[in-house]
Amino acid sequence: xxxxxxxxxxxxxxxxxQVTLSCSPISGHRSVSWYQQTPGQGLQFLFEYFxxxxxxxxxxxxxxxxxxxxxxxxxxxxSTLELGDSALYLCASSVAGGPETQYFGxxxxxxxx
Amino acid sequence: xQSVTQLGSHxxxxxxxxxLLRCNYSSSVPPYLFWYVQYPNQGLQLLLKYTTGAxxxxxxxxxxxxxxxxxxxFHLTKPSAHMSDAAEYFCxxxxxxxxxxxxxxxxxxxxxxxxx
Numbered sequence: 371x372x373x374x375x376x377x378x379x380x381x382x383x384x385x386x387x388q389v390t391l392s393c394s395p396i397s398g399h400r401s402v403s404w405y406q407q408t409p410g411q412g413l414q415f416l417f418e419y420f421x422x423x424x425x426x427x428x429x430x431x432x433x434x435x436x437x438x439x440x441x442x443x444x445x446x447x448x449s450t451l452e453l454g455d456s457a458l459y460l461c462a463s464s465v466a467g468g469p470e471t472q473y474f475g476x477x478x479x480x481x482x483x
Numbered sequence: 484x485q486s487v488t489q490l491g492s493h494x495x496x497x498x499x500x501x502x503l504l505r506c507n508y509s510s511s512v513p514p515y516l517f518w519y520v521q522y523p524n525q526g527l528q529l530l531l532k533y534t535t536g537a538x539x540x541x542x543x544x545x546x547x548x549x550x551x552x553x554x555x556x557f558h559l560t561k562p563s564a565h566m567s568d569a570a571e572y573f574c575x576x577x578x579x580x581x582x583x584x585x586x587x588x589x590x591x592x593x594x595x596x597x598x599x
Contacts, residue, residue, distance in 0.1 A: 374526070401584075401585050402585075403585040403586065403587075405587075405589075412589060412590075412591045412592065413573065413587075413589040413592075415586045415587065415588075418584055418585025418586060419585075420584070420585065425584045425585060426582070426583070426584045426585050426586050428586070460526055460527065462527075462587075464585070467584045467585035468579065468584065469515040469534065469577050469578060469579045469583075470515075471517070471529055471532055472585075472587060473529070474519070474526035474527040474528070475526050476524075476525055476526045477525075477526050479524075
């Protein structure tokens with residue numbers, strides 16, 4: 371099976387812009403979780419989607435949003451970018467989002483100037 | 484609150500030496516524990532996991548970890564380090580509860596350096 375894929379791999383944006391990141395889960399996986407990784411804060415949970423519904427959300431401002439499509443592919447959007455949003459954004463998929471293994475994609479590295 | 488503590492942000496060992504990376508969790512409910520490895524500019528790769536049953540878990544690349552409930556620990560070990568083991572290692576925990584659906588709680592990571 372193909373692994374989790376994320377596009378694009380690298381992005382450079384300027385403050386105030388918005389960005390959309392995409393994640394394609396492993397075939398058959400219906401749960402997609404998003405994480406932000408920074409040197410200062412480590413790995414932080416953004417949100418989780420299952421069957422097109424957000425079931426869980428981390429402590430991030432409303433500028434961070436996401437959605438999931440009927441084929442389980444997911445996108446996350448960050449509006450009004452700030453310098454502090456520069457990070458590696460990781461997507462992970464699992465079968466159903468329970469206490470099970472999450473499989474991670476390679477990440478999208480976002481740089482905000 | 485759920486949390487994971489990894490003691491030692493940097494660990495250095497010589498090639499062939501024992502690798503020991505420490506992880507402690509805090510929780511009042513049964514945990515599901517994971518170790519992931521991250522190589523530069525890559526995502527996270529699962530090394531091993533503990534769900535239920537046998538407390539000594541074997542993973543890929545010769546790594547293993549032991550779940551010790553009394554010590555709330557899940558330390559990662561490898562008998563003999565290899566140069567290719569140099570990477571960052573993350574301990575993570577989740578629970579079988581609705582409030583943690585799809586969510587892993589991660590430690591801050593331990594950077595492992597292997598000297599020739």
